[in-house]
Amino acid sequence: MSGDAVVTEIDHDEFNPRGTLALILVYFAILVVMWVFMYFVEFLGNDLTVIG
């Protein structure tokens, strides 16, 4: 890299970190699945739940 020629200049909104967004959506999906599974399936589905 020579470093003397700026090829393009973009501002804040023009830079779109798509990979980061995709990663976060994947994390979110994993968390939602785990949330539903752990609470509604594992916890509520486990007989002898304390009700009093």
Added chain:
Amino acid sequence: MHIHNYEKIWLVLAMIMIVGFLTTVTYGATAVGIEMISDEEDTIDPGALDEDPRFAEPRVEQVGENEYEAYVVAQQYIFSPDPIEVPANSTVTFYVTSPDVIHGFQVAGTNANTMVIPGEVAKLTVETEEPGEHGIVCNEYCGSGHHVMEGKLIIHPEDEFEMEDDE
């Protein structure tokens, strides 16, 4: 301050998740009726359990048409009574206490689980459904025999269950 659109997306998702968690727990506590085990039971003299009408003779008692109470003593290194026998499709309230050290009372594989503290009475109500057998384990280290401290909960089919008269 200027926030990038992508950042807005994940900020909103994080908020949705927090609200979702809170909603889920609220749903469990209200619609499903999940309760926490409290310390509202009166305290008791752990050295005088044999003078307590509930714990002098650990047992299961029928208190309503389909309601039972189990008075359970957890001590180094047994649970009494053992086994605890109750019918299916009934409401069972466990009162558990200890004369010596802290124990745990966990019906293995279920959500029925509490600490057992000397001087305190842990009260937990559950609804039994299917007949079957569950192990009960002590899940608080209570001494050299902790690993062998176990009991059993037997849920009998309703039509086969009969309370024995006072032994």
